[in-house]
Amino acid sequence: MSGVSPRLGAFGEFGGRFAPELLTPALEELEAARRKVIPSPSFREELDREATEWVGRPTPLTTAPRFSDRAGLEIVFKREDLLHGGAHKANNVLGQALLARRMGKRRLIAETGAGQHGVATAMIAARFGMEAVIYMGARDMARQAPNVKRMELCGARVVAVELGAQTLKDAINEALRDWTRTLETTHYLLGTAAGPHPFPRLVRDFQAVIGREARRQWRERFGDLPDAVVACVGGGSNAIGIFHAFVGDPSVALIGVEPGGEGLDTGRHGATLVRGTPGLLHGARTMILQDDEGQILEPHSISAGLDYPGVGPEHAALQASGRARYVAATDEEALGAFEALCVDEGIVPAFEPSHALAFTLRAAGSGEIASGSRVLLNLCGRGDKDLETWFGLGRSPARAHR
Amino acid sequence: MSLPALRAAFDRPGVALSPFLVLGDPTPRLTVELAAAAVAGGADMLEIGFPYSDPVADGPEVQAAAQRAFAAGVSTRAGFRILAEVAAACPGIPLNLLVYGNLVHRIGYREFAAAATAAGASSLLAPDIPLEEGGPLRRACRRAGLGHVELAGPLTPPDRLRRLAEVSDFVYLAGFQGVTGVRRRGFAEVLDRTGAARAVLEGTGVPLCLGFGISTAGQVASAGAAGARIAVIGSHLARVIRRLYRGPEDAATLRAGFRAAVRDLNPEDEAC
Structure with missing residues (x-):
């Protein structure tokens, strides 16, 4: 074990941005948008309105x-x-999809385990007229079949991940690989308060x-x-x-x-x-x-x-x-x-x-x-x-x- | 091979051919034999990967190579033993390690760098430890006398590329935006990016290495003409192993096929 504190977005000894250099442009762009767009009154107003009438807050x-x-x-x-x-997932997908729209990204990708985050992503993509691709472990697709159907009903494409144990970890790996290829047009709508900086803060602030x-x-x-x-x-x-x-x-x-x-x-x-x-x-x-x-x-x-x-x-x-x-x-x-x-x-x-x-x-x-x-x-x-x-x-x- | 040998390699003219192998792929013994076959086929350097459970920067061929290594029972500790054997079998050949951050973090940055030097590696690249988070790892490498390599990509701006060069023994440019893998199209743009990166690095004395998507001698030659001093061939050769390996009893076919595949990548042979 190395006693090494991260430098970017640290929470004490934890956090940081341990992602390949090829993702740096997307993570820097997202951090800039997080700082500039989220505090703006027009964003807050849009977020609050959608949270009330669409999410049900x-x-x-x-x-x-x-x-x-x-x-x-x-x-x-x-x-x-x-x-x-x-599920609570709607809070996060709403915030990130609004942010993605303001960043000019029309394609959303997401990982999902139980399918709740995938469903939430599919729903917000439908509402905002965006494309959604959901990565899901093949084993999870079998045990959460109703959610797979719900995603597809909302127009999302669900990609089965056949690698590893075919669960959430493997779905995140595949989503990261997709994002590395497509980051100029795509926002990775990460579903939990993990991942490289700025995701842990971004997701926390929306939740x-x-x-x-x-x-x-x-x-x-x-x-x-x-x-x-x-x-x-x-x-x-x-x-x-x-x-x-x-x-x-x-x-x-x-x-x-x-x-x-x-x-x-x-x-x-x-x-x-x-x-x-x-x-x-x-x-x-x-x-x-x-x-x-x-x-x-x-x-x-x-x-x-x-x-x-x-x-x-x-x-x-x-x-x-x-x-x-x-x-x-x-x-x-x-x-x-x-x-x-x-x-x-x-x-x-x-x-x-x-x-x-x-x-x-x-x-x-x-x-x-x-x-x-x-x-x-x-x-x-x-x-x-x-x-x-x-x-x-x-x-x-x-x-x-x- | 030590860090000074890596630097000596850059004094020689032309583009260095650097095939990639995963430690333990397809078996510990065959990794060593394939490394020797690669050198016999004209390799000037070797890229050596440690198998990792979650290789987010790698496409399907390199993922499959890691799975073959795991199936052969190889993880980090066994990887170091194989690395030492590769170094012994390939005297004078610089060995650049490609190792995911968690493997280094788990052992300890200093301990990993010291063990890598002791096993005969010349330098190390951790694809998921970028510039900002890399300070402790770079210090550990320097302390151990191990070279350090940073990854750059097609979208890395010039000022950032210069900062990467300041802390690198060479800069590894990913020619494509994406994960590792063979591409059918787009190599002309890769050459443009290589030339642009070379221009940015002009005067720094830091060599440029090109990887991701190279699979022919013509591409190696044109990468060299565009300013790359090293050309890494990964997925193309991992695919050769996947196609030719039929079990340990038939190793001769794999050795010969791998050596021929590396030989086919030599720009000099292309000219014949």
């Missing part, structure tokens, strides 16, 4: 009395599952609306702040989106929940912050899953959206500074929490936030959070896309009933 806070009772906590959900497209809204709503409704904010972490865009507004509130614990897969000791997981080591992946110095010779390991999670061997560099920095802490929930725990939320609250969550839900179900008992704590949980996506997988497991929701 603001989303409500929803109390969850029966689920809270089960958990021994007071849990309130930020309902990003109610956004257009069914930070989640935490800004939630913090204001919580104060209006309860007059104070939550004890803890909890979100699932794959690449980490929904988590950084809800954490960001609370980073300056020292009384609020920030807790990210990573995919523990079949268990942290089985080696079949995607818990990069809990079990990873520092390295360079997809343009950033961050925590990654790698072997002792530097080859990237294949992660595992039942959730295609969390099945990634890296994580956004700002999370690595928040962990290193101690401001946020990161834990893991297994596939089995996530499935149990998925079923519990369905029967308790009539909400069908995606498998991704089911990991955050699973943590809250065990946290009071395990002492990871004090019993009775008031928790804001980012319910970042709805579970329609996961129903087929759940049905295929032959489980019964009855086991969730007390």
Whole structure:
């Protein structure tokens, strides 16, 4: 391991721009646009208008009395599952597509794991009359088939990536290769708060609306702040989106929940912050899953959206500074929490936030959070896309009933 | 071969032919034999890649070469052993390493550079560690007596190209905007870019290397005429290995075919 701090866009020892020189022109152009265009009043106005009428902002806070009772906590959900497209991804694609349009780019490319970011990209491309090409691992295409159809319905071309484990990491590699060829006409609409500078800041700033809204709503409704904010972490865009507004509130614990897969000791997981080591992946110095010779390991999670061997560099920095802490929930725990939320609250969550839900179900008992704590949980996506997988497991929701 | 030998190579006239091989492709032993075959076929230098799980700058042929190396059980540690054997089998031949940043970062910049020098490498290029982030790696290379090479592309502006040259023993120009791979069209533009880059580097004393998309002796010769001192042939030769390799028991066909493929790339032979 090298104790090497990045120079561009660093978050402490993490971040940077570790991308081939051939991408430098595109990354510099994007950084210039980020600084110049995003603060302009006309951009803010357009972003706010589209966020209201197309994305469906603001989303409500929803109390969850029966689920809270089960958990021994007071849990309130930020309902990003109610956004257009069914996940928080719409916040980011709207912002980046508006920026791309102002940069004169008419073609969007994107990677997708669970398909939520691919669907969101396909939808915004349709709305703005842009071309969309979505790279998706062949294995993910099989397990998230409904989302593939939704992308194609919206006019996007979905390219199957047959390399590696055929999941999110491989889709990002292919999208980066496409962008290297096409950057003069194409914007790479990266879906998570990872990648080379300026992507981690760009994506965070478009997702930070989640935490800004939630913090204001919580104060209006309860007059104070939550004890803890909890979100699932794959690449980490929904988590950084809800954490960001609370980073300056020292009384609020920030807790990210990573995919523990079949268990942290089985080696079949995607818990990069809990079990990873520092390295360079997809343009950033961050925590990654790698072997002792530097080859990237294949992660595992039942959730295609969390099945990634890296994580956004700002999370690595928040962990290193101690401001946020990161834990893991297994596939089995996530499935149990998925079923519990369905029967308790009539909400069908995606498998991704089911990991955050699973943590809250065990946290009071395990002492990871004090019993009775008031928790804001980012319910970042709805579970329609996961129903087929759940049905295929032959489980019964009855086991969730007390 | 050491860094001084790399510099000595630039004192000789003409364009240096530099075939690319991935350590362990298709087997550890055959990498060494193919390196020797390349030198017998007229190679002046060798580009040596470490296999990496996520080679974002590489197209399908070089990706497949890395997969063959993995299938032969080769990763970074075994790569260094093979590298030392290649250096021993190819005395006097400069070896430029192409290695993705995470492999270097994982071992440690200083440790990796020292091990590369000890194994006989002359210089190193990390395609995903660009100018701004490269300071610590460049210092590690200098400390180890290992040359350092920066990558430039078709869209790299002249002032940036000059800054790259200031920190490089030679500048590796990617002739095409994209990933590595053989191209059927567009080589005239590559030559224009090569000439323009050479003009920018004029007076710096830093040689220009051209890579990406070269697959014929005519292209090597015209790259030299346009001002390149090194021509790298990667995907074209990776494809030769993919097509000729039928297993370790039939290595003679591969060795002979590879040597012939390198010989066919020599500009002198073209003139005959």
